[in-house]
Amino acid sequence: MKLGVQVNEGPYQHQASDSAYQFVKAAVEKGHEIFRVFFYHDGVNNGTRLATPPQDDRNVANRWSELAAKHDIDLVLCVAAAQRRGIADADEAKRNGKDADNIAPGFRISGLGQLIEAGIQCDRLVVFGD
Amino acid sequence: MKLGVQVNEGPYQHQASDSAYQFVKAAVEKGHEIFRVFFYHDGVNNGTRLATPPQDDRNVANRWSELAAKHDIDLVLCVAAAQRRGIADADEAKRNGKDADNIAPGFRISGLGQLIEAGIQCDRLVVFGD
Amino acid sequence: MPTLHTVNKSPFDKTSLNSCLRFAKDGSSILLIEDGVYAALNGTTFTEAVKTAMKNVTVYALQPDIEARGMANKVIDGIKLVDYAGFVDLVEQNDRVESWL
Amino acid sequence: MPTLHTVNKSPFDKTSLNSCLRFAKDGSSILLIEDGVYAALNGTTFTEAVKTAMKNVTVYALQPDIEARGMANKVIDGIKLVDYAGFVDLVEQNDRVESWL
Amino acid sequence: MSEEEMIEGGGEGVIKKFLYLNRRAPYGSIYALESLEVVLIGAAFEQDVSVAFIDDGVYQLTKGQDTKGVEMKNFSPTYRALEMYDVEKLYVFKESLDERGLTEDDLIVDVEVVDAKQMADLMDEQEVILSF
Amino acid sequence: MSEEEMIEGGGEGVIKKFLYLNRRAPYGSIYALESLEVVLIGAAFEQDVSVAFIDDGVYQLTKGQDTKGVEMKNFSPTYRALEMYDVEKLYVFKESLDERGLTEDDLIVDVEVVDAKQMADLMDEQEVILSF
Numbered sequence: 227m228k229l230g231v232q233v234n235e236g237p238y239q240h241q242a243s244d245s246a247y248q249f250v251k252a253a254v255e256k257g258h259e260i261f262r263v264f265f266y267h268d269g270v271n272n273g274t275r276l277a278t279p280p281q282d283d284r285n286v287a288n289r290w291s292e293l294a295a296k297h298d299i300d301l302v303l304c305v306a307a308a309q310r311r312g313i314a315d316a317d318e319a320k321r322n323g324k325d326a327d328n329i330a331p332g333f334r335i336s337g338l339g340q341l342i343e344a345g346i347q348c349d350r351l352v353v354f355g356d
Numbered sequence: 357m358k359l360g361v362q363v364n365e366g367p368y369q370h371q372a373s374d375s376a377y378q379f380v381k382a383a384v385e386k387g388h389e390i391f392r393v394f395f396y397h398d399g400v401n402n403g404t405r406l407a408t409p410p411q412d413d414r415n416v417a418n419r420w421s422e423l424a425a426k427h428d429i430d431l432v433l434c435v436a437a438a439q440r441r442g443i444a445d446a447d448e449a450k451r452n453g454k455d456a457d458n459i460a461p462g463f464r465i466s467g468l469g470q471l472i473e474a475g476i477q478c479d480r481l482v483v484f485g486d
Numbered sequence: 487m488p489t490l491h492t493v494n495k496s497p498f499d500k501t502s503l504n505s506c507l508r509f510a511k512d513g514s515s516i517l518l519i520e521d522g523v524y525a526a527l528n529g530t531t532f533t534e535a536v537k538t539a540m541k542n543v544t545v546y547a548l549q550p551d552i553e554a555r556g557m558a559n560k561v562i563d564g565i566k567l568v569d570y571a572g573f574v575d576l577v578e579q580n581d582r583v584e585s586w587l
Numbered sequence: 588m589p590t591l592h593t594v595n596k597s598p599f600d601k602t603s604l605n606s607c608l609r610f611a612k613d614g615s616s617i618l619l620i621e622d623g624v625y626a627a628l629n630g631t632t633f634t635e636a637v638k639t640a641m642k643n644v645t646v647y648a649l650q651p652d653i654e655a656r657g658m659a660n661k662v663i664d665g666i667k668l669v670d671y672a673g674f675v676d677l678v679e680q681n682d683r684v685e686s687w688l
Numbered sequence: 689m690s691e692e693e694m695i696e697g698g699g700e701g702v703i704k705k706f707l708y709l710n711r712r713a714p715y716g717s718i719y720a721l722e723s724l725e726v727v728l729i730g731a732a733f734e735q736d737v738s739v740a741f742i743d744d745g746v747y748q749l750t751k752g753q754d755t756k757g758v759e760m761k762n763f764s765p766t767y768r769a770l771e772m773y774d775v776e777k778l779y780v781f782k783e784s785l786d787e788r789g790l791t792e793d794d795l796i797v798d799v800e801v802v803d804a805k806q807m808a809d810l811m812d813e814q815e816v817i818l819s820f
Numbered sequence: 821m822s823e824e825e826m827i828e829g830g831g832e833g834v835i836k837k838f839l840y841l842n843r844r845a846p847y848g849s850i851y852a853l854e855s856l857e858v859v860l861i862g863a864a865f866e867q868d869v870s871v872a873f874i875d876d877g878v879y880q881l882t883k884g885q886d887t888k889g890v891e892m893k894n895f896s897p898t899y900r901a902l903e904m905y906d907v908e909k910l911y912v913f914k915e916s917l918d919e920r921g922l923t924e925d926d927l928i929v930d931v932e933v934v935d936a937k938q939m940a941d942l943m944d945e946q947e948v949i950l951s952f
Contacts, residue, residue: 227679232818234688234719236366238440238850239398241621244890245595248651252671258679267722268369271401274442278452283893287442306725310368312404312417312458322408326456328442338729345816346702346733350678353686353819354595356849357578362950364587364851368718371520374758375494378550382570388578397854413761436857468861475948476834476865480577483585483951484494486717487944496713496744498787500601505843505875508915509940521716524747529789550757554715556750556764560789569757584841584943585951588812597845597876599919606711606743609783610808622848625879630921651889655847657882657896661921670889685709685811686819 229253230344231263234355236271237286238279243272246354247289254297261348262300263290264341265333267355270308273301273333287330294332301333302340359383360474361393364485366401367416368409373402376484377419384427391478392430393420394471395463397485400438403431405460417460424462431463432470488513490580494520494587497532506586507535512542517568517576519548526552527560540564548573589614591681595621595688598633607687608636613643618669618677620649627653628661641665649674705736707814710745714764715755720748721763723820728766731773738810739770741799742781746788749780749795767797781807837868839946842877846896847887852880853895855952860898863905870942871902873931874913878920881912881927899929913939 231250235242250260265272277287294301303313309322315335319327329335345351361380365372380390395402407417424431433443439452445465449457459465475481491510497503503525510516516539518526525532526547536545540562549567552558561567568576577583592611598604604626611617617640619627626633627648637646641663650668653659662668669677678684708727714720727739741749748764755762770778778799785791785801792801802810811817840859846852859871873881880896887894902910910931917923917933924933934942943949 229678234820236398236401236441240850241848241890241892242595244892245620248671248890249674253675253678256672256675258675266726267718268366268398268401271366271398271441276444276449276454276456276458277442278439278444278448278454280436280440280893283440284891306410307722309408310410310413311366311401312407314406314408318408319406324406324408326406326458328406328456328458338726339733341726341818342706342730342733342735345706345818346704346735350684351816351818352593352678352684353688353817355686355688355819359577364952370718371716371758371760372494374760375519378570378758379573383574383577386571386574388574396858397850410761414759437854468858469865471858471950472838472862472865472867475838475950476836476867480583481948481950482492482577482583483587483949485585485587485951489944494716496716496747498602499712499744501599501875502843508936509874509943511940511944521713521744524713524744524788527789531787533789551715554753554755554758554760554762555713555747556752556754558752558754582946582949584949587843587951590812595848597848600844600876602743603711609804610742610811612808612812622845622876625845625876625920628921632919634921652847655885655887655890655892655894656845656879657884657886659884659886683814683817685817688711688819 227258227349228261229258230261230348230351232341232353233263233265233269233272234267236268240356242354242356243286251293260299262302262344264302264344266304266307270303270311270313273303273313273330274328275330276328291330291332303333303335305335305337308335357388357479358391359388360391360478360481362471362483363393363395363399363402364397366398370486372484372486373416381423390429392432392474394432394474396434396437400433400441400443403433403443403460403463404458406458421460421462433463433465435465435467438465488580490576490583491516492583492585493518493522496521496524502586507539510543515544515546515576515580517546517573519551523547523551523555526562526565527557528562533562536562546576589616589681591677591684592617593684593686594619594623597622597625603687608640611644616645616647616677616681618647618674620652624648624652624656627663627666628658629663634663637663647677703736704815705813707811707817708739709817709819710741710748711743712820713744713747715758715760719820724763724766726818727775728773731775737775738777738779739775740779742784746780746784746790749797751794751796764796779810835868836947837945839943839949840871841949841951842873842880843875844952845876845879847890847892851952856895856898858950859907860905863907869907870909870911871907872911874916878912878916878922881929883926883928896928911942
């Protein structure tokens, strides 16, 4: 089964990103294909490399990056949502005249069309949010 | 009247930060003293300088920075919440081995004690959140 | 020792208005803000509960939030509209603020 | 054409479970996750509504979320517990997923 | 980089039934606005799109919204533009209107008002449901 | 920089009545955990602290929480440590327990179970109310 996942909330504040991560991990372990994880709304806040959570807690952003690296999963941050909330890659930072970027490894920034495409291409789309 | 304000949510996703800003602005215009605005939970996401919201929308982070500059308001991001969510100043970035920081002008990072202190020092503490 | 209670969620979506009404003492004030202003309207399934509460507490609604949502002509008679400056005044006039988030 | 509905909010806090129950067709499945699992418990003011719904729909609850909240011994008889792998299976077995956020 | 520059064809020829499910009021949170942004971008993909408004989602469509006081963008006129994007199937749940003391006359666009069974049928016809 | 390093005296001698108002379930959102963190830090300021649990907040105190499956930190044992920080006034709203089919025996710490009038009185005595 080819799966698309949408994540509407950032790390920690709500469980949505945790649930989505556990779902994606379980799906991969069962041999399903994760076509794309699309981060929308505050979900884009999952894609920062500047977080330093307490040692005794999970590292939500790192965990996504590691899962993506291990299983070649496409993690996409919505460009419009990311611009509103201050998540930028090097290109976006340059384009918008910012002196720094903060995107985490394994994430890329792209348009909402990538969400629609996931809906078209996937057998199922599952939405996680608040 | 000496006022403290707590903001529990980030920009855009919820109206909490907008409401808090309008409240603080109105209080200043009426001649009250804003002792401190304390950003907790996702509220720390108000303190990024990397946001580029659409031209036809308000710029929530900039607006806070400008208000702070104009009226010398103390904007404090909770250090623990900021570490979890990836908001860092130069010191925090260095301490945590990060290659960039993203804090906006006029904000500073400090401990939860600053919230308690606001409760002690202020005539009223008003909480905005989801 | 009056309290200012704020409610910022639609009563159709969350139960925070109900909780606030459970604990708001006679003589206290409730300020409806953000999506909480939907509780201030005529003709809804919450209108009666709010009118009943108004016998014991004073209910205010934030006018900018009412206007943003296009509800200016639907507000229950007796609910007082305030702007952000009026919000600040209410905070000053009461001894504490309790936010029902 | 069965649908898998997911509900992730406590019925005490938000009204999304009610909305889900309004539209879930006979033969569809509801998976309670996150704080939604509080709807899966015995002895609450929502127990009867959930039991009634179970006559027409199959109700599942996510075991890791039940355990996190210390509710393993309170689950209503007939509610099926699944882990994340079971969640994936439910997504596969149904034709679409409708998230009641 | 803007949304428009980023649209790429992703599955030419495939037409799926998409439902956008709106259950939140505008302004108190951004879900309504960002849902509308998906609908507009999604229109370029020429799918079979329906947009449903239930619960507080019906408040998104009310007339007379004036956001000057809250200094936010009033996006309600954009619902009127949906037709130009060939997004024409807007469904509103009657009970949600009734509970809120609203009627079709309070809404800024023409919609189809449906009952619970019709709405449940609509949901059950979909291949993709995006919830906001 | 950690929380502990950042505590400074801020108003020596002043003792105010602080109420921490907990109305949310644990794990579904972070409010419960971050509320507890404030209570612990706040204890160093030696104020007159009360902690109230109403609505879904009562779920924070339930026994038997096991977060291995969700891979989150189980912070419920920390409520037991509050006493060591001289945070001893924990109030639970009886109706909130009743509605959820819970009793005091389900809770991980000793609390005072109060009715609506007692809880309303408690709220009305406070000088600062922090809502989570």
